[in-house]
Amino acid sequence: MRAAARRGEWEGSTAGHCPHHQQANLVVLPADWAAEFASFCTRNPKPCPLLEITAPGDPVPRLSAANADLRTDVPSYRVYRGGELAERRAEIRDLWRPDLVAFLLGCSFTFEHALAEAGIRLRHVERGTTVPMFVSGLRCIPAGRFQGPMVVTMRALARESLSRVLELSARYPHAHGSPVHVGDPGEIGIGDLGRPDYGDPLTVEPGEVSVFWACGVTPQAVAREARPPLMITHEPGRMFVTDLAREAAPGS
Numbered sequence: 001m002r003a004a005a006r007r008g009e010w011e012g013s014t015a016g017h018c019p020h021h022q023q024a025n026l027v028v029l030p031a032d033w034a035a036e037f038a039s040f041c042t043r044n045p046k047p048c049p050l051l052e053i054t055a056p057g058d059p060v061p062r063l064s065a066a067n068a069d070l071r072t073d074v075p076s077y078r079v080y081r082g083g084e085l086a087e088r089r090a091e092i093r094d095l096w097r098p099d100l101v102a103f104l105l106g107c108s109f110t111f112e113h114a115l116a117e118a119g120i121r122l123r124h125v126e127r128g129t130t131v132p133m134f135v136s137g138l139r140c141i142p143a144g145r146f147q148g149p150m151v152v153t154m155r156a157l158a159r160e161s162l163s164r165v166l167e168l169s170a171r172y173p174h175a176h177g178s179p180v181h182v183g184d185p186g187e188i189g190i191g192d193l194g195r196p197d198y199g200d201p202l203t204v205e206p207g208e209v210s211v212f213w214a215c216g217v218t219p220q221a222v223a224r225e226a227r228p229p230l231m232i233t234h235e236p237g238r239m240f241v242t243d244l245a246r247e248a249a250p251g252s
Helices: 002-006 031-043 111-117 123-127 159-169 218-226
Strands: 022-029 052-053 077-081 084-090 100-106 131-138 149-158 208-214 233-235 240-244
Touching: 002 031, 022 031, 022 052, 022 111, 031 052, 031 100, 031 218, 077 218, 149 159, 149 218, 159 208, 218 233
Parallel strands: none
Antiparallel strands: 022 100, 022 233, 022 240, 052 100, 077 084, 077 233, 131 149, 149 208
């Protein structure tokens, strides 16, 4: 998957791919913003579960995928300048600088494979679309210049499978763990499920319930308030696939 991204052959969603490996959100910041963002992640482990922080200037995630290059091995990137989305890119080699620090954050695509193996239907995976993501009314705990709303993913799941979903996802705290909300989206400040802020809409069918997880796209929403001069991220739904086993906790 990484090689395909590097060659420009894969720009789509990584949901449903590489079932035995962890997937990760990417955030790249200048070194003078890195300590504050690390603190933000520590204070907000649900949306930002830390898997790895690279050394300044090093594009290789030596703990997560020692033969990878974060400048080329993500299917698609976003570049934010001053908190605003400036461009989308297939690779970022020419933007890389000696002061840049990369953060890899756990992703809920990691535990989706466990749900699928348990026979739980994931319709966005079936359809080949990107899971819908919403900027919620839930607020993150501030850390220095970083503060703002929590982004959440939504999956429409069969009501009778809910207890199993809660049990399975809770086993993956390094991939957002258990949901932050189940049921009425209005209770967490989401007005219209048909208009996600990121990803593709997904209708809740009869017999299904909306289930919301904290999401690693949260830093992209927080950037609008923090306004770092440069922040590079993955395109939502297009994750970095690590070498880490799906069940492995960070540092193990």
